[in-house]
Amino acid sequence: MVKRKKVQKETFEKYKSIEYLADEEKKLFTVAFDKMRNAYAPYSNFHVGAALLLEDGTVVGGSNQENASYGLSMCAERVALFSAGANYPNIPVKKLVVVTKNYDKAESNKGHDNCILAPCGACRQVILEYENRFGSDIEIYLMDSNKKIYKFDSVKQMLPFAFGGYFLK
Template sequence: MTDVQNSEEVQKLIQTSFEMKEKAYCPYSRFRVGAALLCQDGTLMTGCNVENAVYGLSICAERVALTKAISEGRRRFKAIAISSDMKSSFIVPCGPCRQFMVEFGTEWNVYLTKPDGTYKIMTTGELLPLCFVPERFEEERINPNA
């Protein structure tokens, strides 16, 4: 598990995800999600969900934040906080977002939050056990030329 340095850093990460939730474009589901991604170098990248009338073209907040970070040359991450308006349960990333996150490691933190500021911490690997990671391409195969 990658440690986020202190509770002040955690609170800033969570608060930023709450602020990003306000920017969500979700006229169909009305399910706002915000994300704040802490890169290994200390840079904070943000994202919100962006829906489309063709649902398959929508993109989740987590992938927006990660895509922004990747497009700026960052590949190593400490943590991501995600937020929604769900009162009684913690927001969790969807399956595609979980797979997108483990592409960049299985040991960085995901802060699952509630609107009251409470949170639960899991690693990316815990969120997607038995995940398919880039290292799998290096494993020995029965037909390496296929």
């Protein structure tokens, strides 16, 4: 008989709304919502924006970019991270905010009254790569359909059994 073990549940901080955040995080939400308007999503109409705060105070944004061949599309989180990596290669990422305009769509399709837009598996893996690259965690801020904010100290809280470069050495 196989003995089952529970996966450790991680914790996060929950805020009632953006108003409870520091000005630095509020600015990131503003940038993320602004970038969301630049999303190219003609097929899914699923618009996502992301904003990063780099260690030197630079803010980098991104939006999802779709392709008719969905596998070639790029999520907002990766657009922002790859832009930061290309333009600021030696500056660690401190914070990431992800937003969408499609909370109502998620609620009606899933029957939930509280849907959180969280990074997909590929984005989680890329976020982890940036954490490992610089040896520092990236705080992640997400919003739910009721405008509540969820703060995670690291992507490791969302990706407990991650694949890392240490497997390749």
